[in-house]
Amino acid sequence: MKLNKKILYYGQITWGSTSLQRYNALSNIFFSSYPVDSRRAFPDKKSGRSIFKSIQGRLGLGPIISITKNILLQEVNRFNPDIVWIDGGFLVNQETIIELKKLNITVIHYTPDSILAPGMSNLCFRKAIKEYNYVVKTKTQDLNLYKKNKAKNIIFSQQGYDPKIHKQMHLTKDDLRKFSSDVVFIGHCMKRRLEQIEHLNRELNIDIKIFGTGWDNKDISQDTKSCFHGPAIDLNYAKAISGSKICLGLLNHEAKDEITTRSFEIPGCGGFLLAERSKQHLEVFKENIDAAYFSSKEELVEKVKYYLENKDERMVIKNNGHSIVKKGMYSWPSLMSDVIKNLNLEN
Template sequence: MTHSQSILYIGPDSGTCRARRLALGRLGHRVKAVDPFAALPLGSLARSWSFKTGGFGFGALVRSHIAACAGDQAFDLAYIDSGELIDGKTVQMLRRFAPIVVNYNPDNPYVRRDGGRWRAFLGAVAHYDCLFVPRESNVAQAKLAGARRVHRVWFAADDPLRDPDRLPSEEAKKPYLSSISFVGTWMPERGAFLLKLAQAGLPLQIFGPRWNKALEYTALEPLITLGELTPQAYDAAVAAADISIALLSQGNRDQHTTRSMEIPVLGSLLCGQRTPEHLQLYEEGREALFWSDAQECIDHCRQLLTDPARRRRIAQAGRARALRNDHFNESLMSSMLNLALSAQAAPSTRAVA
């Protein structure tokens, strides 16, 4: 168990990044949070430019903002979550405040899905003491990019969801009640897949942003509740579904993702893509259902709709297994912190741990 540490936490104050920061506080660490996006000019144009160029032209602004927020404090460790705006010069500057600088990036900056978004991050890889990645393929990719040490971790759900009394209430779930749902952002491959489910007559509901960009939007529009969801609304939407479809990002080459942990913990039945990592997480047919194509997914859903008792058994077993797996933010952050502090012992090594 790591003793209480003083941590300079640099990451967006939203979504799963914020959840990981709060987990550090629950673990008893003293956390100074800095959102690098607060350094950008106000307005959507700056955010769009940053996404497309990897923060090109914003490096000095980000460094000035972090330095002003950190002041004259000294920290045991600087932890960067994502690192979209953090270039090599910024990592070097952070050593004025902390002897160890590490990064966890839940995205996949080593593929081309997001264009130039990860320009700054990739230029900073070799400057970190340690990188944490959620994909086995990222280990070799990070090493090729110059990483000193790389540790592979699992995605994680948030700890309050362990407690049945902290799950979404029946009232919170009412706007999202569905037999089958997908909760998430549109991506090109997702529209075609979900259209097949809809055309098969399944009672599908879709919740999430950017679905108006789908080529299939006209056909899917009656099934879509469009827009960003707050973390609370996301949890309620997942928990309100009898069956939750788990689609992975092909562009990110995911074999599991955060929703692979969240769906069972929230009490819904996980019906996801069959991958080696999903099969490590859950026993197929007893704790979750998996498919290799749309037709197999359709067949699973049809059977479950006629057998609610089986659906409930699988959902309950899935939640129990997710709790045993212990892939939650506090465990993730504790593990990463222990590994990060060990980086101090061998700062020059470039071996993959």
């Protein structure tokens, strides 16, 4: 039975994004839901975001803040929600949240990203965070910063996956040509990730495929660029994992990440997860039972070589990892349901 309340969701309604996956999960919990795309205020880089807007976004200052406020309040007045869920509200200022609360609306902030990452914790966000009724975080390393900024009612939720997208895929001959590989990584190019991929590519003569963004930068070597195949979105993401023997779970070290959504998406698709060794990874997936791990570029090469040569062991581990996530507690519908239960909204 759905909760007899109305929720307005403010976030990036981007096809294939985790934000859209969370909205879809929330829409199945509430009697009525309404998505408002935050890109109306802060467009994607390739669809109208100017350098001026990018600077405003990073600093949390300028006209873009009032534009965000006007869009949110306009849509709230149209929809009249009981709850406003703000997914990544780094341009939603303190005054906007205060006005929403005056309307007797419960205001929730959620982000799957660490606020320690560059640009994620700007002036606007730091001043606003204390006004939210609830703050949902997914990164354990962020707790002190939330407390420092006087956040109230902090709820921890794990990263997740979408069972409608992240599933084992049957690949056609055409799919196999596009997506089969020895090793795959899907994600944005970052310094540490680039070093890891380049080292692996130099040391082993294997088929490496990279999907994501930033891997065609002019400063990247031609050898690495030859591995890059553009973005892999929605079911193509699942196909890229299903088509690879080993799927890398590389972390964002700038944000001090210990686990990411791909940590769950890879096993969800039935992929073999070879991830960076971390406390949170080890808490979810037992080493050499549910996933494999590495802590250095050298160990990465060793593990890739070993598991390419030991298919039977690789298959047992990947099947175990798939079973862990398929228990349901890490799907977006399950995670969102648990968050809502913690909010005591039933009354």
